[in-house]
Amino acid sequence: RKSWEKLGQVNRGWDFAAVDWSVEKPRVIFGFEHENGGQYHLSSDGGKSWTKLGESPKDARGWTFGVGVVDAKTLVRWSGSAGGIERSLDAGATWSKVSDEIPLGHVMVVFKGVCYWVGPKGLLVSQDQGATWALQGQPVAAAWGPYFGKDEKHIVVAGKGGVRETTDGGQNWSFVAALPEPFKNPPGPGWYLNFAFDPVNNIFYASWMGRPTYRYTR
Secondary structure (H helix, E strand, O other), X not given: OOOOOOOOOOOOOEEEEEEOOOOOOOOOEEEEEOOOOOEEEEEOOOOOOOEEEEEOOEEOOEEOOEEEEOOOOOEEEEEOOOOEEEEEOOOOOOOEEEEOOOOOOOEXXXXXXXXXXXXXXXXXXXXXXXXXXXXXXXXXOOOEEEEEOOOOOOEEEEEOXXXXXXXXXXXXXXXXXXXXXXXXXXOOOOOOEEEEEEOOOOEEEEEEOOOOOEEEEO
């Protein structure tokens, strides 16, 4: 776009959000904010208005707030209280557990019609719009990603231990770089830290609330 568009009023304390990028003009945004008991929010008009979808289920670690958007009506989240991944076919009105696997990634990513989530045992992959999930590749410790490069086998993830990369779909992970020194000990699984990957120019970006943004170029 050539201009900025203001989103509708939302509460402070937003952590992560997933977007339906499958359409030319994205409309569906599914997010989580940790204020007010931990709330899910959904927008179906590109962020102009929001609907609360209830509080986030909790486990022993507190809130569980991984979110994902498959299409306008199909959402996924991971729930510590339910012990796995939950899926909704009616834009968050009802939820059903579909997997015992627990992702670590904050946002589920759809690439070429396939759903990907970072998990402690390896990448979690769904070929059927989140109805079933299978493990792919080797374990990798990360909370940000997956970020895709030239194809579905080229993937970058990031976690407390730094940035890692695979060119074979997760069968082998190589260490790329440590996080910037001020970011090495984020609280919890990664609050406050944000990460981005520019595959065209081979650049990594890391930022943290109230601190400078860093760039790493290979």
